[in-house]
Amino acid sequence: MTPILSKMKPSILIFGAGGNFGPFVLSELVKNKAKFSRIAILCIEERKEHFSPWLEKGVEVIIGSMTDSASYRGFTVAISLVGNLVLRLQPQMVDAAIEAGVKHFYPSEFGNDIDQPEFVNARYYVDKMLTRKHLRAKAKDYPDFSYTMVHIGLFAESFALGDEFGVDRAAKTFTWFGNPEMEASFSSMAE
Template sequence: MALTSILVLGPTGGFGQFLVPELIRRKAEFQRIGAFTDTTRPQSAEKTKILQDYTTQGVEIVEGSYGDPAAFRGFQVVIACLGNHALKTQPAIIDTALAAGVTHFYPSEFGADLTVGDNWNERYYRDKVLTRNHLKTVAAETPRFGYTYFINGRFTEWAPIPHFGINLKTHTAHIVGRPEMEQSLLATNDAAKYLVCTLLDPPTEQERTYRFLGGNYSWTTIFSTLEKIQGVKWNVTYKSVEEARENQRKAIESGDVDAELAASHQVIQGTGRTLLPGPYDNVKFPEVKPVTLEYVWTEMLKDEARYFSLMGL
């Protein structure tokens, strides 16, 4: 049976803003679409406007807290589109969803494959690992409960940001790794399209994993593409994994969690573990045609001020 009663957590966030509109575009194929708003956190005027727009297009706004089963009741599946700050809450959210009768869960798994190399032990993925372990425990105890891992490498729009050592404003980059190293990217809008396709693909097992690829791009290709779009020469330097590890150690000593996470992710990138291994599931949904790196970045940089604001740059 397809998953057609959907509650989206983080509907106004980076990925939620793409996923909910795609659900709306295909709303005739769904029984219920809900956008969850956390009443324990203040809502900005911008996010309130987004929620109002959803309402006019037939989306149900669900207010509550992550610990309140009443807010989750009546939904078949919960999709967590959460930022890094909220990833640690996922095990508790899963318990709330289960108590409300939810039968399927999409964790905020978006990103690299945790099973590649030593990703499982990296600080950056700690909360995702805890969530995976909890999902396995819950599924073993509850045969009616299932979950889906959606893995896509990196979102293309988020790839050229300071977190990964790239500064679009100054056209400089300090990259952990080597010029020829590749990473897997997928446009956020294409990820949303693929995710909706997976909802309509009836689960046959408690655990399932989808891998979707837009393209594998080397740093050489990434920066030549940016130079072509922006019309300026980039200054790019490369540093060792050991340097990133040292930065991570210093961040731990100083208690700077954001710097610790960034350094951990740069270690992952510098050891080639942001490259998503196949086979990929694109072929299962040929109706989705992934756009190219150049297309995505050309479109987003047509309005640099808006893009920088969206990315918090």
């Protein structure tokens, strides 16, 4: 934790909260809300009503853009929960967050540690790799800025719910990507 964050309660801005993982992260933050000065969800106007149940739990809803620094003003921590289609925008999100004064950034990096040789050249991970490279460079350029990448293994729900990860429920088959001898860990989103 950077020195500035250790002296005050962090203010948390979450974007991509409407996806599969968002409710789990929000629930944990709300359970621990005494540790934070603010918890807010960033969304577009059309999605505002989707998050109204969180308002009753003390979570703010901020209308804005993930790539506009104005959306990040007043927050010390930004948590990206964006899905695959938005991952390519994370370097722009990092820049906007830094410009607004965010001190700590959590990229949408949940899952495998993609620095492993099996993943380095996989197209699926290109945008995450670019985000990592960008974060490393920005942390060097801005000493008060830091980031955390959370690697918790694969989400079991992703395999159970979607065939894009190699599961064909109708045929009752599974296609393993990468080295079939490699061990893989799985977590549930609630964990």
